[in-house]
Amino acid sequence: MGVDSTRSAPSHARLKSRLRDFWNAQTVYWEHLSEEVAVNSDNRSRAASYIPEGSRILDVACGRAANCVWALGRGEYFGVDISMRGLQRAERTGLQLFCADAESLPFQDRSFDVVLSTYALEHSVDPAQMLSEMTRVTQQGGRIILLGPSWDFPFWYPNSLSTRAHKPLWRLRYSAKRLATQMAACIGAKSPFLIVEDPDAFSQPFEDDVDAVYVVWNFEVIREMKRFGCELLYANSDDQLLGSNPVVRLVKQFLMLFPAYRHAGSTCLMVFER
Numbered sequence: 005m006g007v008d009s010t011r012s013a014p015s016h017a018r019l020k021s022r023l024r025d026f027w028n029a030q031t032v033y034w035e036h037l038s039e040e041v042a043v044n045s046d047n048r049s050r051a052a053s054y055i056p057e058g059s060r061i062l063d064v065a066c067g068r069a070a071n072c073v074w075a076l077g078r079g080e081y082f083g084v085d086i087s088m089r090g091l092q093r094a095e096r097t098g099l100q101l102f103c104a105d106a107e108s109l110p111f112q113d114r115s116f117d118v119v120l121s122t123y124a125l126e127h128s129v130d131p132a133q134m135l136s137e138m139t140r141v142t143q144q145g146g147r148i149i150l151l152g153p154s155w156d157f158p159f160w161y162p163n164s165l166s167t168r169a170h171k172p173l174w175r176l177r178y179s180a181k182r183l184a185t186q187m188a189a190c191i192g193a194k195s196p197f198l199i200v201e202d203p204d205a206f207s208q209p210f211e212d213d214v215d216a217v218y219v220v221w222n223f224e225v226i227r228e229m230k231r232f233g234c235e236l237l238y239a240n241s242d243d244q245l246l247g248s249n250p251v252v253r254l255v256k257q258f259l260m261l262f263p264a265y266r267h268a269g270s271t272c273l274m275v276f277e278r
């Protein structure tokens with residue numbers, strides 16, 4: 005089916021390596037991630053408002069380090085990304101940038117006051133490990149800021165599954181499987197952290213999130229962060245994916261009364277305190 009929650013370590017490593025090659029080979033990809041885009045984003049400005057002044061800030065999966073355009077004004081900025089090509093395209097010189105894996109950060113425990121990640125969790129092949137690493141390097145009392153897309157309802161999917169999702173039978177099976185794993189997680193089973201094994205990025209032209217591998221479900225992200233001892237300070241999702249049909253909107257708003265879908269939306273900003 006192309007989506008799995010029980011992947012082996014070798015297939016995990018293979019997928020990560022293919023993705024790294026993909027990002028290193030892209031030029032069009034990096035054009036979208038400029039400082040100009042970062043500075044004109046309301047979501048990113050809201051994220052910046054949660055950074056206390058004078059913080060040591062780590063930007064995880066920073067890409068071209070475009071976030072430094074607002075983060076530098078709040079403290080000392082460090083960036084980490086798995087793609088050397090991305091880091092080389094940073095628009096400023098003299099930044100403290102490191103080529104490393106978000107799932108194994110090259111920093112000591114509690115090294116930063118704020119650890120943030122924007123539009124990146126959905127690209128992690130092991131999101132629980134990335135969240136664990138982000139928490140590990142955050143000071144006690146420090147903040148972890150996550151901003152990016154989510155596909156909370158079982159019938160939502162990222163563009164990386166678009167070619168398959170055009171087939172109604174595939175979509176039905178995907179939604180049913182997802183719903184079953186979500187319901188099981190709600191009554192105590194392991195969180196699914198559903199991964200797209202073969203994202204459309206490897207065969208289709210580039211568009212946003214054609215390379216997303218983690219089908220983000222905010223409920224499990226929040227639950228995992230709580231398991232790491234973090235408290236949710238703020239969460240806000242926009243309503244773009246609710247659509248314009250009033251009946252469909254109403255049904256989705258009804259579903260959002262359930263804790264599993266409380267934060268369903270298109271883009272979500274979450275702030276945690278460690």
Ligand SMILES: C[S@@+](CC[C@H](N)C(=O)[O-])C[C@H]1O[C@@H](n2cnc3c(N)ncnc32)[C@H](O)[C@@H]1O
Pocket residue numbers: 027037064065066067068069070071084085086087090104105106107121122123124127128129
């Ligand atoms: C959509 S870009 C976002 C870049 C940047 N955070 C921004 O908001 O402009 C996703 C980034 O995640 C990086 N990435 C994906 N998996 C990673 C990993 N395991 N470790 C570090 N970086 C990773 C990619 O190289 C890419 O730069």
